[in-house]
Amino acid sequence: AAAAGTENLGALAVAAQLAAGDQAARRVWDEAVDVLADAILTIAAILDPGRVVIGGGLAEAGDALMVPLAEALRAKATYHALPELVTAELGDLAGCLGAGLLAWDLVP
Incomplete structure (x- = not known):
């Protein structure tokens, strides 16, 4: 945002500007795709997950994120077994719902 002289935008707004x-x-x-790919490969090297779920605002970007992210992972991977990439079924609500359910479980 600072580099472009604009306000801080979320993933969907940046994706819309990208499409334009x-x-x-x-x-x-x-840059976001590159950094996210590095983070996923680090997790893959340490934990070897079979699947990585992308949630929050990023999940709402759909193929605008998932296609270049999968390409970046394939390009950067060396010895890593690449995990399956999926978007969260609950999209941007997953964190809120999880926090609510946790609170529900903790209240006597």
Whole structure:
């Protein structure tokens, strides 16, 4: 946001600007995908998960995120077994619902 002189935008807003051809959005998106791919590969090396679930606002971006993320993982992977990438079925609500259920379980 600071680099482009705009306000701090969420994933969906950046994805919309990306689809409109905004070059600043392209740079932000590419960097986010690169960093996320590095994080997933680190997790894969340590924990060897069979599946990685992408949730929150990022999940709402759909293929705009998942396709380049899968490509980045394949390009960066060396010896890692790549986990299956899926979006959270509850999308952006997963964290809120999980917190609510945890609170429900903790209240006597």
